[in-house]
Amino acid sequence: MEAFLVSTGIVALAEIGDKTQLLAFILAAKFQRPWPIIGAILVATLANHAFAGALGSWITSLVGPETLRWVLGISFLAMAAWTLVPDKFDEEDAKLARFGVFGTTLVAFFLAEMGDKTQFATVALAAKYHFFFLVVAGTTLGMMLANVPAVILGDRIAQRLPTQLVHRIAAAIFAIMGIATLMGAGAGLGL
Template sequence: MLETILLSMGAIALSEIGDKTQLLALALAAHYRKPIPIVLGILCATLLNHWLAAMLGYWINAWLTPEILRWVLIVSFIGMGIWMMIPDKDDIDAEHSRWKKYGVFTATLILFFLAEMGDKTQLATIAIAAKVGTVIPVMMGTTVGMLLADAPVVFIGDRFAKYIPVRTVHIVAALVFIGFGVAAYFADPSSFVPHVPAP
């Protein structure tokens, strides 16, 4: 369980650096200057979004045959690695203005949940859960990873962000995910036997 939490936490923390949701955290912090409700909004949005993502990954693990699951993971992880090399665009201002009237916490909760839909970190959560066949440890790890990347930005703002070598972090994250894909390629298909039946 601890290994799964640490794996999920590290992979997502690396994925989140320079991601659009980290840019969103920076924009919200600059606009509201109320870090506590912003961080709480990020926490709640991530828990909900990544629980759904981990459940989908769990279902994939439980229902696909070992050989199909193996190839799904190979393609997913290598695809994630390639996607990591493509920088996100900062296109959140219009979306932010639509929700800011609802207050700091609610705006953060809604914006983060929507921003995570189809995002790198959500897809990485699905892939990790499909690999390990469990939900709670993955959700815990990915949520902590998101907070490790986003909370300092909220509290310290661009004073923190400008010292992060974003390109280097993206390369490291890409290599990590490609490494997962290569490991899945060389793994024994029997190691991908579903762990438990899906709920």
Template sequence: MEALFTSITAVAIAEIGDKTQLLALLLACKFKKPLPIIAGIIIATLLNHAAAAWFGSLVQQWLNPEILRWLVGFSFIAMALWVLVPDKIDEDDNKLLKYGPFLASLILFFIAEIGDKTQVATVILAAKYDSMFMVITGTTIGMCLANVPVVLLGKLGVEKLPMTLIHRVTAILFLVLGITTLVF
């Protein structure tokens, strides 16, 4: 259960202000059809994070536990620094909007997650915990907790979030995860 709750928390918080959350807002404003957008987000996240978790579990098998602990700990600390750099939407993302809400969401979210903070976090979490299923479930729930409200509410109130504070709190969370991984 620790893998599930840590995965949910880490990804939900890291996702706030992330490129994919901005993408969710863009899709919600463009299509005004939340269900196909949410379905696309969920499927893209499951596929992307399953691949990331699989890779993380391979890393876990290749490395001895002591090296893995140091790698995971320092990776969490690196994530803490990375979270402080806010994302922006690429202009190329707008070209795929012609495919409709579900397909555009599926394609754009899958591509946007490649190499993204939450995908890297999924790799790290899968390397740290033995339960790939719990990590994938947790990271997907975390993505939904951060993105579904944005899709449902559209522009209402999203711009009023204290993004700098949220990024700092997220950085602190990853820093604490890194330090506890290294110390314990």
């Protein structure tokens, strides 16, 4: 259960102000049809995070526990630093309207999430916890917790979110996980 809760919390916090959340705002404003957008975000996130979770699970079979501990610890510290860097949104990510609302959102979200910090977090969390389904379910729920309000409430909440504070909290959680992992936390999990 820890894998699910940590994955949900970290991704929900890391997603605030992320380029995919900005994409959700733009798609909601452009199409004004929240349910197909939300459905497409869910499908794109499940596909993307399932791939990332599988990669994280596979990595654990390649390296020994001591190496994995160092790789994960350093990865979490890098994620902490990356979380503090504001995302830039590329308008090209939202210019796929020929696919309709669902298709445009699905393709744009999947592509925007490739190489994103939440995808890397999913890889690292799956490698750390060894619970593929709980991590993917948690990171997907975290994405939905951050993006569904963005789609439904749009600009009404965009200006009210203290994104800098939220990013600092997410960065602190990643840093704590990195330090704890480097210090041997999770050794009972095979790390």
